[in-house]
Amino acid sequence: MPKKTIIPIGPYHPLQEEPEFFKLHVEGEKVVGLDIEIGYNHRGIEKLSESKTFEQTVFLVERICGICSTSHPIACVQAVEDAGDIEVPERVLYIRSVIGELERIHSHLLWLGLAGHFLGFNTVWMWVWRYRESVLDMMEHITGNRNHYAMMKPGGVRRDILPEDIPGIKKTLDGLVKPLALFRDAVIDDPVIHARTKGVGILTKQQIIDYGALGPTARASGVKIDTRKDYPHAAYGLVDWKVITAENGDVFDKTVVRILEMFESIKIIEQCLDKLKTVPGPVDSNPKAIKPGDGIGHYEAPRGEVFHYIRSDGTNRPVRHKVRAPSFMNVPTDRVAVMGQSIADATIILAAVDPCYCCTERMIAIDADTRRTALRSPDLLRLSQEKTELLKRELGKEGPKLDFGVPS
Amino acid sequence: MSFTVNALTRSLNVFHLSGSACNNCDIEILDVLTPRYDAERFGMVLVGSIRHADVLLLSGAFNRKSAIRLKRVYEDAPKPVVVIAVGSCACTGNIFTGSYNISEPVCNYIPVDAFLPGCPPKPEAMISAVVKLIQKLKGK
Numbered sequence: 001m002p003k004k005t006i007i008p009i010g011p012y013h014p015l016q017e018e019p020e021f022f023k024l025h026v027e028g029e030k031v032v033g034l035d036i037e038i039g040y041n042h043r044g045i046e047k048l049s050e051s052k053t054f055e056q057t058v059f060l061v062e063r064i065c066g067i068c069s070t071s072h073p074i075a076c077v078q079a080v081e082d083a084g085d086i087e088v089p090e091r092v093l094y095i096r097s098v099i100g101e102l103e104r105i106h107s108h109l110l111w112l113g114l115a116g117h118f119l120g121f122n123t124v125w126m127w128v129w130r131y132r133e134s135v136l137d138m139m140e141h142i143t144g145n146r147n148h149y150a151m152m153k154p155g156g157v158r159r160d161i162l163p164e165d166i167p168g169i170k171k172t173l174d175g176l177v178k179p180l181a182l183f184r185d186a187v188i189d190d191p192v193i194h195a196r197t198k199g200v201g202i203l204t205k206q207q208i209i210d211y212g213a214l215g216p217t218a219r220a221s222g223v224k225i226d227t228r229k230d231y232p233h234a235a236y237g238l239v240d241w242k243v244i245t246a247e248n249g250d251v252f253d254k255t256v257v258r259i260l261e262m263f264e265s266i267k268i269i270e271q272c273l274d275k276l277k278t279v280p281g282p283v284d285s286n287p288k289a290i291k292p293g294d295g296i297g298h299y300e301a302p303r304g305e306v307f308h309y310i311r312s313d314g315t316n317r318p319v320r321h322k323v324r325a326p327s328f329m330n331v332p333t334d335r336v337a338v339m340g341q342s343i344a345d346a347t348i349i350l351a352a353v354d355p356c357y358c359c360t361e362r363m364i365a366i367d368a369d370t371r372r373t374a375l376r377s378p379d380l381l382r383l384s385q386e387k388t389e390l391l392k393r394e395l396g397k398e399g400p401k402l403d404f405g406v407p408s
Numbered sequence: 409m410s411f412t413v414n415a416l417t418r419s420l421n422v423f424h425l426s427g428s429a430c431n432n433c434d435i436e437i438l439d440v441l442t443p444r445y446d447a448e449r450f451g452m453v454l455v456g457s458i459r460h461a462d463v464l465l466l467s468g469a470f471n472r473k474s475a476i477r478l479k480r481v482y483e484d485a486p487k488p489v490v491v492i493a494v495g496s497c498a499c500t501g502n503i504f505t506g507s508y509n510i511s512e513p514v515c516n517y518i519p520v521d522a523f524l525p526g527c528p529p530k531p532e533a534m535i536s537a538v539v540k541l542i543q544k545l546k547g548k
Contacts, residue, residue: 040471044504048506066429
């Protein structure tokens with residue numbers, strides 16, 4: 001029997017942009033286990049948010065992640081609007097969708113480029129990122145910044161998309177269709193990409209459901225889940241588009257799903273821009289106060305569903321702000337996807353869910369004396385069980401006592 | 409111009425260390441390498457290990473966990489090493505100042521040679537910063 005070896009990847013590794021630590025357990029060339037250690041990226045955003053006003057909170061959640069930097073704000077302002085029963089003008093919905101979809105295109109192109117880089121196919125990286133620049137230019141033209149657009153605010157958006165800008169945006173989008181078709185054909189026809197990605201890192205439909213994975217990761221395995229269709233928000237219920245799914249759940253299918261989604265995004269943006277020509281109105285309802293209550297906001301970020309919960313007590317600050325990002329659900333699927341694969345394929349499998357650790361890291365617990373992480377997974381499970389018990393007692397319901405066999 | 413400065417400034421080998429960043433500065437740093445900006449024309453390449461590096465690029469505010477590692481990385485770097493703080497978070501802490509898990513600004517931990525504010529700084533700004541830094545190293 002071959003000896004079991006541990007290969008550390010990270011926390012500061014040339015392969016990854018973000019600090020995170022993977023422990024690959026290998027037997028020979030085969031991966032037999034994976035541990036993920038995170039915590040290098042926790043900034044205490046939920047707590048900071050309680051010290052900021054509702055308008056400032058939007059700028060803060062924008063800086064949760066630089067790649068989905070409009071998904072978090074949209075989910076956040078929707079949560080505030082839900083809590084305060086704020087009506088939003090129709091024009092705002094279309095503008096939010098345009099910004100959100102432009103972001104999806106830039107994020108998927110970014111992933112496609114990095115995937116090429118992880119495969120050792122740097123030509124793909126350079127070509128894809130070259131065309132990504134035109135999306136960033138559009139963003140700079142509309143919002144004033146290449147990333148971190150600062151467009152959203154509770155009750156509206158901060159800037160309008162001017163009628164004279166629309167032809168220019170449409171022209172750039174049309175220019176993007178040709179390179180996107182090139183990438184689609186390249187991925188579908190290229191024997192090298194086939195060899196490296198087909199049948200690699202397979203996630204079955206049942207595994208996706210068990211792990212609760214979201215976004216393109218789930219859709220590539222045939223789970224038709226998309227917040228834009230399931231709980232229509234912004235303008236997604238008002239335009240015509242379809243959810244892209246694939247069946248095999250390997251890295252190849254994840255790539256194809258992401259590429260085809262970009263075409264859908266272009267379709268959505270063009271319809272929204274047409275609507276913007278006719279739908280008049282202000283772009284801000286100027287809410288004066290947020291009444292007490294709580295609200296939730298969903299948004300389908302490029303990686304899956306972003307969820308925000310906000311509770312207001314009638315002051316100008318949230319009392320509680322909870323964020324759940326899609327990578328939190330997607331990253332654990334690495335454990336099953338990477339099992340039994342070779343070390344060389346592990347990098348692309350770990351990258352295939354498009355992990356985003358700055359989105360994921362929402363909690364940390366440190367022992368003040370030893371300065372070590374105080375809560376490990378059994379502790380978390382026990383805390384969760386205790387909370388369930390407490391809630392049941394509060395509601396006056398006696399259910400079966402939960403026990404996952406964790407030593408107390 | 410001394411031999412060291414000449415060797416250092418001719419081709420800058422850059423090691424990029426992302427602290428608790430939001431990814432944005434990191435992506436813009438990679439953007440500098442891609443065809444539109446293409447900093448590799450000037451001999452700037454990203455290297456995989458701090459032991460090969462002339463320049464240490466820092467991005468993001470550093471939290472309690474990563475600040476300790478930052479010190480280790482700086483100690484491992486072959487000297488002289490030029491340290492550039494990219495983005496407002498690395499310079500001052502930006503919007504995260506006051507968080508329970510964010511450390512002091514990086515310049516309190518290690519000597520920083522250049523601050524490059526912006527959220528995120530544009531690729532043009534990054535190239536301009538490196539050009540200015542090279543001129544400063546050469547004593548111009």
